[in-house]
Amino acid sequence: MDSEKNSSGIPLYTRKNRKGLSSYAWLGFVLVALVASATVLQQCYSPDRAIAGRLGKAGAAAAQPKCPSVGIHRPETYDTYKKTLDKIMNDEGFRNESVSKMQHAVRIDTSSFDDLPLDVGSNLPLFEHFDVFLDSLRKDFPLFHEHTELHKVNHHGLVYIWQGSDESLKPLLLMAHQDVVPISEDSLAKWEHGPFSGDYDGKYLYGRGSGDCKNLLISHFEAVEELIKAGFKPKRTVVFSYGFDEEILGPRNKNAEFIEELYGAKSMYAVMDEGGVSMMEISGTTMAVVGTGEKGYLDVSLSIQKKGGHSSVPQDHTAIGMMGSLIVEIENDKFPTYFVEKNPTFYQYVCLAEHAVDIDPLLKQDILNSQIDEQANANVREFMNRDRFTSYAIKSTQALDVIHGGVKYNALPEFVELVVNSRVAVEESVTFAFKKFLKDAETIARQYNIGLSAQFPYSNGTEVVILPATDVGIMTVKPITILEPSPVTAANDMHWKIFAGTARHVYEELAYPDRFNNSDEQVVVTPGLGTGNTDTKLYWNLTDHIYRYRPGVLPSVNGNSHGINEYIEFDSHLQCIAFIFEYIQSVDEIQD
Template sequence: MLGDRFVYVAISTILAFSYYILPQKNEHYPTCPTVEIYRPLNYSENKDILDKIINDETFRNSSLYKMQQAIRINTTSFNDDLPLDVGNNLDKFQHFTKFHNFLKDEFKLVYENLQLNMVNHFGLVYIWEGSNTSMKPLLLMAHQDTSPINLKTLNQWIHEPLSGDYDGKYLYGRGSGDCKNLLIGHLEAIEELIKIGFKPRRTVILSYGFDEEISGFRNENPKFIENIYGPNSMYAIVDEGGVSLMNVGETKLAVVGTAEKGYLDLSISIEKQGGHSSIVDKRTAIGIMGQLIVEIDNNEMPTYFIDKNPTFYQYVCLAENSIDIDTKLKNDIFNSQIDQNANENVRNFINKDKYTAYAIKTSQAIDIINGGEKINALPEYVELMINSRVAVEENITIAYNKFVKDTTNIAERYNLGLNVQMAYSDEIIEVIPATEMGKLTIKPITMLEPSPITPIGDKHWEIFAGSIKHLYEELAYPDSKVVVTPGLGTGNTDTKHYWNLSDHIYRYRPGVLPSVNANSHGVNEYIEFDSHLQIIAFTFEYIQSVDALDD
C-alpha cells in the first residue's frame, strides 16, 4: 500500500514537473504555417543560372558595378509642402531624371521588352505583358528615393554617403539597403529571364515611387495601375520590409511582413500668457509641456499577444522549431491563448527588447518641440509633435484617445483649458474652457489605420514562403535550416497605397540583415553584398513559380 502511494506521488510529481520541461500544446492552439521548399517547375534547367547569380565572380562584379552606379546618383526626397501634383515643382525632383537615364542605359533588355509608363512625372511603372490576360498580374515594388543625408554627420561616415565603396564583403552608401538594392535586383532578375527566353503568361508589373521616404503622397502609381486593371486585380504584391534573417538562439527566422501597423502624427500645443522672464509662474509653457512629455512617457501603451497579429505566428513558429530557447517560454507560447499568466510572460519576454517590443504594442515617439522666442521673454506658444505607430490590435481612435487622456490630465493639473479635435473630425471641441493660465489644444495631423492582414496557409503563401526557404537552404546557405514565418511591419512602406489592389501583400526583401540593422536612414548605411545577389535569385525564381500557377 505504501509502495502504491509512493508510485502515485512519484508519477504526479513527474507530470507536474514535465509541464515546465516538455512543450505543452493545447488542442485549440494554432500551428506555425510551415512550408516545404518550393522550386519552379523548370528549376533543373536553370540551376546553372542560379549558381551564376549566387556564386560567379564575374556576375558579382557586374552586379556590383550596377549597384555602385545607382548609389552614386542622388535621389534624395525631402519633406516639404509641395502639392500632390508635382507639375508646378519639377525642379524639386529633377535629380531623379539622372537616375532614370542610368536605368535606361544599363538595362537595355528591360527597356526593349517591357513597357515603361512615367506616372506623375517621376514615378516608374514597367509592364511586362503576359500571354494570358485572364491571369492576375504579379506586382513587384521598390522605391527610387532615399532619405536625406544630415550634413552635420558627414565626419561620422567611414565611407562617403554616395561613394558606393565596396570592401569585398560590404557595399556602402545611401540607398544600398533602402532600397535601391531591391529595385536594381528586380531589373537584373528580369534581364536574366529575358536572356533565357522566358516569356511570361502572367503579366509582371514593376512599380517604383519617388517619395516613399516622405510618405508617398505624390505616388500616383497605384491609381494608374488600378485604372488599367481594376480593384483587387493583382495576384500578389511584394515590397520591401520584413526581417530578412534573424537569429533567435540557434534558430534562423525569415520574417515576412504580412501586415503593417497604423500611422498617427499629432500635435499638442499650449498657449499661455507671456511676459518678462524675471517674473514667472511656477512653470512656464515649456515647463508644463515638459510635464506633459513625462505624463505621456510614463503612461505606456498596453501590450498584446493574440492571433490577430502576425507576430503571434512568428513566435508559434519559434516555439515549434527552436531547440534551444527556454522550455518554460515554449510552454507559455503554446498556452498563451488559454492561460493569462502564460500570455503575460510571453508579452514580457517580447517587450524586453526594443527591436521586438513594438511588434506587440503601439509606439509613441516625441519627435519635435518648438517654443520660445527670446531668452528673457516667457514663451507664449509651445508645440509638441508626436509620431505613433498603431498596433494592429487597436485603431487610430484608441491610440489617439490615449494622448487625449494624457493631455486632459495635465490640463486639469495646471488649471488650463483644453480644446480637442477628435480623430476623423474637423470640429474642435472645447472640453475645458480656457482659463487665465491658458489652454492646451490637441489635434491629429496624419492618420492611417493598421493594414489589412495577408492570409497565410494558402497556395500564395506556400509559393512565396517556400521560395524563400529554397533560396536560403539550397542556394545561398546549403545545409542550413530557415523557418519562414509571418510577421508585422512596425514601420510603413508604399504598400499602404496599394491595399485596394490585392489581399496578398508580402513585405519582404531577401538578404542577410534587416535594413534597420544596417543603418538605413542613418550614418554608414551598408549591405552585405550577398544580400543583393539573393534578391536577384529570389526574383528570378518567384516570377517563374507564380507564372506556372493558374489562378
C-alpha cells in the same frame, strides 16, 4: 538582489523573475529613422518551476497554434532555368557585371528631403536627379526596357508593365523606391567610403541606397533580363512600381492610383516590397521573417495657449511648465500590451517555440498555451515588454519628437506645442491612440484649471472637452498625420506557400547547399510585423496579399541603412535576384 542568471550571464525565464529578451530582439524594418536590432535568445531553464502546464496535455495540444512553416517550393521550370540560376549565384563574370550596375545606381544621389514641395510639376528642377537615375536604368538594362512598357506617373513615379499572355490572371506587382535618405554634412568625415562611392571590396558594396533599397530595385531589372535571355515569356503580367519619395512618407506617389485606374481594385495577385528582416539566427534556428502587416501611424499635436507678459512677474506655471507636466504624464502612461493571433508577431514566436533549439521550455510552453491560458499570455507579454525592441511589436509606441515655444528670454511664452509620434498596434486604431493622448491632456488641463479642445481623427470640427473656468489658458489636441494599421496578409494559403517556399529554396538549395542539404536544419520562414511603414500603405486596395521582404544575408538595419557607412553584403544582392527570378516563374504557373 541580482536576478538569477545562467552560466552565460543571461537572466533566467522564471515566474518570479523574467528579464527582457536580453538576447533576442524583434527586428522591424525601417521608415524614416526607426531602427531595431536582433540577437539570439538562449535556453534558460529554471528548475524551480515544474514544466507541467496548467491544462491537461490533450486540451493543450488541441488548442496550441501551429507555425505556418512550409516546404521548399521550386517552379516546375526549375530544371529548364537551372543553369541561369547557377550563373546568378556563382558565376564571377555575372557577379562583376552586377556589381557595376549596382555601383551606377548607388553613385546617383536620389536623396529626398522633408521640405520638398508637393507640387512636382511646378518644381521639376528639384527632382531632376530622378531623370539621371532613369537614364542610368535605361542604359544598364536595355532588354528590360525593350520588353516592358514604362508609364511615368506624376513625372517621376515609374510603373513598368511586362505584359503576360493570359489576361485572365491577376498581375504580380513588385515594388521598390528610387529615393534614399539624405547625408548629413556633419557625418561625412565618419564615412569610411564615400556615401555615393559605390566602393566594392570583393564582399561588400558601400554607399547610400545599397541596402535601402536600390538593391531590390536593381534585382528586379537583373532578374527580368536573365529571364528574357533564357527565353521565358510570362503568362501572368508583371507590374513594377517605383516611387520617388518613400523616405518622406510618399505623398507624391500616385503609382497605386494609376495601377488601380488601369486594372481595378483587388486586381493584383500579390505585392512584394522591401522589408527589414532577411535571414537571421535566433535561438539556434535560422529564420526569415516576412512582413505580413504594418503598424499604424499617428502624429498628434498638443498645444497650450495662454497669456504672456513680462518675465519679471511670471505666473506660478507658465505654458512651458504646464507642457512639462504633460510630457511626464504622457511618458508615464504606457499603452497596453497584446499577444494575440491577429498580430503576425504571434506566429513568429510560435515558430520560434516550435523550432528553436535553445529556447527555455517554460517560455515555449507559455507561448503555445498563450491563447488558452491568461497567465501564460501575461507571462509572454511581460517577457517581451521588458526589452525595448521586442516590446514594439506588441503595443503602440509614443515618441515625443518635437517641441517649441517661447520667443524671448524675458517674455512669458504665449504658445507651446508638442508633437508626439505613435506607431499604432494592429490590435488598436488611430482613434484609440488619439484618445489616450487626449486622456493625458485632460488630466493636466484639470490639474491647472485650463480649457481643453480636441479635433478628433476623421472629424472636420473642433470639440470642446473642458470649458476654461478662467482665462488661464487652453490646451488643444489634434492629429497631424494618420494611418490605420495595415490589413494582415494570411499565412495559410497558396500565396504564402509559394512565397515562403521560394525563400527556403533560394537559401537552402542555391545559396547554402552544403549547410542545409545534408542536415535536418532548415530556414524557418515566418510572418512578422513591420513597426514602420513602406509605400505598401498606398496599395492596400489592390490586393489582400502584401509581402514586405527583401531576400539576403543580413537584415537591412545591420547594414547601417539610414546611417553612416551603409553597405550590403553582395551575396544578399545575388540571392535577391535569384528569388525574383524564381518567384516570377512560380506564380506564372498557377491559377488565381
